Amino acid sequence: xxxxxxxxxxxxxxxxxxxxxxxxxxxxxxxxxxxxxxxxxxxxxxxxxxxxxxxxxxxxxxxxxxxxxxxxxxxxxxxxxxxxxxxxxxxxxxxxxxxxxxxxxxxxxxxxxxxxxxxxxxxxxxxxxxxxxxxxxxxxxxxxxxxxxxxxxxxxxxxxxxxxxxxxxxxxxxx
Ligand code: K1U
Ligand code: ZN
Numbered sequence: 001x002x003x004x005x006x007x008x009x010x011x012x013x014x015x016x017x018x019x020x021x022x023x024x025x026x027x028x029x030x031x032x033x034x035x036x037x038x039x040x041x042x043x044x045x046x047x048x049x050x051x052x053x054x055x056x057x058x059x060x061x062x063x064x065x066x067x068x069x070x071x072x073x074x075x076x077x078x079x080x081x082x083x084x085x086x087x088x089x090x091x092x093x094x095x096x097x098x099x100x101x102x103x104x105x106x107x108x109x110x111x112x113x114x115x116x117x118x119x120x121x122x123x124x125x126x127x128x129x130x131x132x133x134x135x136x137x138x139x140x141x142x143x144x145x146x147x148x149x150x151x152x153x154x155x156x157x158x159x160x161x162x163x164x165x166x167x168x169x170x171x172x173x174x175x
Contacts, residue, residue: 004052048141059138076115084108
C-alpha cells in the first residue's frame with residue numbers, strides 16, 4: 001500500500017485547473033491505486049488528483065457507508081457533468097486539504113456524470129445523495145475550486161488564516 005501526502009490549503013497547486021488525461025500509462029494506474037489507498041487511509045470518501053500534486057483530470061471516490069455493503073472504489077478520468085437536477089441539497093462538506101473545517105454547501109441533489117475508466121472505456125451514471133455531493137466536490141478540485149470558495153470572503157479568509165497557522169505549526173514540528 002502506498003500513501004501519498006495530501007496537499008493542504010493554501011497551496012497554489014490546489015488553485016490550478018487540471019489538464020485532461022490523454023494517455024492511460026502505468027504511472028497513471030499507479031497514481032489512481034495510491035489515491036484510493038490514501039483516500040481510505042485518511043479516511044475520506046473522495047480524493048482528487050491535484051490534492052496529491054498531480055494536475056490531471058482524475059478523481060477517486062467510494063461513498064459506501066454501510067459496513068455490511070461491499071466497497072465500491074471508483075476511478076473517474078476526464079469527468080463531465082452532463083445533467084444536473086433542479087432539485088438542490090445542502091450537505092455539510094469537509095475537505096482532506098482543509099482538515100477540521102466544515103460548512104454547509106448547497107449543490108444539485110443529483111448529477112449525471114460521464115467519464116473514462118482506467119480501462120479506457122466510457123461510462124455514464126446518475127449519482128444522488130452523498131455520491132452526487134462528492135462527485136461535484138471532486139470535480140471542483142479539478143477546476144481549482146475548493147468548497148470554501150462558496151463561502152463569504154470573510155469566512156474564507158478566517159479558514160485560510162487558520163490553515164496557514166496549522167501549516168506553520170506542522171512545519172515547525174517537522175510533521
Ligand atoms: O475531496 C476531499 O477532500 C475528500 C472529501 C470529499 C467530500 C465528500 C462529500 C462531501 C464533502 C467532501 C472527504 O472525503 S471529507 C471526509 C468525509 O466526508 C468522510 C470521511 C469518512 C467517512 C465519511 C465521510
Ligand atoms: Zn476536497
